[in-house]
Amino acid sequence: MSPIRIGVDFGGTKIEAAALDRQGQFLARIRAPNPGNYDAAVRTVCDLVAAVERQVGARGTIGVGTPGSVSPRSGTMRNANSVYLNGRDFRNDLSVALGREVRLANDANCLALSEVVDGAAAGATVAFAVILGTGCGGGLVVNGRLVEGANGIAGEWGHIPLPWPTHEELETAPCWCGQRGCLETWISGTGLQRDYARATGRTLDGETIVRDARAGEPQARAALDRYVHRLARGLAIICNVVDPDTIVLGGGLSNVAELYERLPEQIRTYVFSDTWEARIVPAKWGDSSGVRGAARLWDD
Numbered sequence: 001m002s003p004i005r006i007g008v009d010f011g012g013t014k015i016e017a018a019a020l021d022r023q024g025q026f027l028a029r030i031r032a033p034n035p036g037n038y039d040a041a042v043r044t045v046c047d048l049v050a051a052v053e054r055q056v057g058a059r060g061t062i063g064v065g066t067p068g069s070v071s072p073r074s075g076t077m078r079n080a081n082s083v084y085l086n087g088r089d090f091r092n093d094l095s096v097a098l099g100r101e102v103r104l105a106n107d108a109n110c111l112a113l114s115e116v117v118d119g120a121a122a123g124a125t126v127a128f129a130v131i132l133g134t135g136c137g138g139g140l141v142v143n144g145r146l147v148e149g150a151n152g153i154a155g156e157w158g159h160i161p162l163p164w165p166t167h168e169e170l171e172t173a174p175c176w177c178g179q180r181g182c183l184e185t186w187i188s189g190t191g192l193q194r195d196y197a198r199a200t201g202r203t204l205d206g207e208t209i210v211r212d213a214r215a216g217e218p219q220a221r222a223a224l225d226r227y228v229h230r231l232a233r234g235l236a237i238i239c240n241v242v243d244p245d246t247i248v249l250g251g252g253l254s255n256v257a258e259l260y261e262r263l264p265e266q267i268r269t270y271v272f273s274d275t276w277e278a279r280i281v282p283a284k285w286g287d288s289s290g291v292r293g294a295a296r297l298w299d300d
Contacts, residue, residue, distance in 0.1 A: 005063070005299070006060040012082055014034055015048060017029070019056045029291075041084075045064070061100075063298055069153060075092065081176060090104065109146055111293055112138075112146065117299065120284040124244070128155070128238050132250070132253035133251030135188050140154050159179065162182075162233065172185060172186075186227075186234075195223055199219060224258065228263065233270055247280045263280055
């Protein structure tokens with residue numbers, strides 16, 4: 001088995017490849033813009049892997065973290081918000097182009113795996129990791145093993161309905177998946193922006209909303225309060241189902257310190273237990289978790 005692990009993080013705007021040694025140290029990292037179409041994206045992945053291998057002077061195993069997941073029925077991609085991947089045999093096409101086996105997993109699963117191996121969830125028995133960014137994804141690791149489920153959709157909490165909705169929350173925007181009321185439409189960064197715009201008629205990015213909330217601006221504070229409450233309700237559902245001892249937050253909104261201060265008390269309100277304790281922590285590896293977790297798909 002090669003001592004070099006190469007991970008590829010296939011993001012919506014950029015693609016990153018990195019080589020890790022067996023101890024998890026970076027040996028090389030290269031990024032390129034995502035070209036936005038299928039054939040060019042396959043070439044970009046191949047070019048990045050070749051460049052990384054030239055830098056380290058060795059051939060490595062390859063794991064890829066992607067949006068969406070592989071259908072166990074057809075072997076093709078589905079549910080990717082980079083929609084040109086859907087219906088394509090991405091794993092096989094990459095394997096052919098690269099001349100070796102490629103392991104592929106959902107990007108949130110890669111985050112979870114990375115953080116359990118040597119990150120913020122190291123030592124956890126049951127860890128649930130979430131991406132709170134443009135979208136909303138989740139990944140589950142139990143006893144150090146990634147759980148993908150019988151149909152490859154374990155952890156897809158972004159596409160369950162917002163639980164315990166208020167009357168105002170029943171009128172929801174459509175989700176890109178075709179349903180309404182999905183958590184992703186509420187607790188992603190996009191969801192925070194949409195909620196603020198709906199309440200105020202103004203469009204601000206998430207960072208500005210959080211900054212204004214900290215400065216005491218009433219409408220921004222109200223939007224952040226609603227966001228925390230919705231996120232707590234969503235996480236309470238996960239706690240009721242798999243009861244994680246560690247919850248890892250990744251994505252841009254994971255940098256909001258108020259989440260770690262306020263979520264435990266609000267989650268506790270909705271968990272079906274007389275007691276509830278779990279660690280809620282930011283991803284140790286930040287935006288490197290995806291590429292690190294992809295490389296770790298070969299850590300059998």
